[in-house]
Amino acid sequence: MAPKNSEASTNSKMVMNKGAWTGEEDRKLAEYIEVHGPKRWKTVAMKAGLNRCGKSCRLRWLNYLRPNIKRGNISDEEEDLILRLHKLLGNRWSLIAGRLPGRTDNEIKNYWNSHLSKKINKKEKKPAECSTPQDSITEKTCEAVATGQETVEESSKGAAIPELSFDVNELFDLSTQGTYDLEWVNKFLELDEDPWLAVAEDR
DNA sequence: AACATTTGCAACCGCGTGCTG
DNA sequence: ACAGCACGCGGTTGCAAATGT
Known part of the structure; x- marks a missing residue:
């Protein structure tokens, strides 16, 4: 899916990004969690420089970025x-x-x-x-x-x-x-x- | 080829629960 | 005991891709 709201971070009212995650966002999130661990998601979102809510970060991590995730091909x-x-x-x-x-x-x-x-x-x-x-x-x-x-x-x-x-x-x-x-x-x-x-x- | 419909799935939302101060 | 916060869960939505007409 193409990202639709990646421009939201430029909004002066600090509206949170929504929609599909970009590769850059994934990288930031993964790098932060690699160092600090997957907890305090609100803090993760802020400290990782992601204009996302904590919930969104948690979901992205659990469903896609977490190690040992299997994708597709359910046997x-x-x-x-x-x-x-x-x-x-x-x-x-x-x-x-x-x-x-x-x-x-x-x-x-x-x-x-x-x-x-x-x-x-x-x-x-x-x-x-x-x-x-x-x-x-x-x-x-x-x-x-x-x-x-x-x-x-x-x-x-x-x-x-x-x-x-x-x-x-x-x-x-x-x-x-x-x-x-x-x-x-x-x-x-x-x-x-x-x-x-x-x-x-x-x- | 163009349009309509269906499918598959990533992501969001609201709510309940547990923890902490 | 209470309030506020963070987390986790299940339901739902939105949209791109696939399929049908």
């Missing part, structure tokens, strides 16, 4: 995991993203809204037609989610975690276990947060 396994976790947690994007190393809540949320929600709607409309032995794990998971007792729409409406009225073992009892097995699921709520942020805290 079948990741997609499958997103589906399962969404079934379990609802629209708790940060929690879901926390279980997908290198992925951000914003990316997961966007991916859900633009890809997975449509897939699931499709499955809800015609669940019988779509299931073939060749289906990928995500296809199967989509169908499991779409045909489950609790619909995705219901779990998406409220901010609260949907009631765990279903059997977790049943939910995860799909043909492919791989990395995302039951033991992992049972532990996932207890795991600590992003190790990089923990390092940043120590600075």
Whole structure:
């Protein structure tokens, strides 16, 4: 996207920049955080010489500049995991993203809204037609989610975690276990947060 | 080729929560 | 106990790119 508001900084009323980030802004932000760490975002914005609000800086850092960020190419396994976790947690994007190393809540949320929600709607409309032995794990998971007792729409409406009225073992009892097995699921709520942020805290 | 529509995603906004003085 | 601030989250918007007509 082309920057639209980069001229805002020249305004004498100090109107904050909005819209797409420029390469120069990214560089300033990354350099400042490299030295001082990702905290006190209001200060970061000012000290880094960015005519941006702290919120904007934080978002840019978390979603794009942070080390070890993965961009695009969400694998079948990741997609499958997103589906399962969404079934379990609802629209708790940060929690879901926390279980997908290198992925951000914003990316997961966007991916859900633009890809997975449509897939699931499709499955809800015609669940019988779509299931073939060749289906990928995500296809199967989509169908499991779409045909489950609790619909995705219901779990998406409220901010609260949907009631765990279903059997977790049943939910995860799909043909492919791989990395995302039951033991992992049972532990996932207890795991600590992003190790990089923990390092940043120590600075 | 030109225009209209849809899609994908980066970024913003408002609100809730936790921390600090 | 309270107010103010900073942070984090989820919902929503805006717009470029892709696709359709």
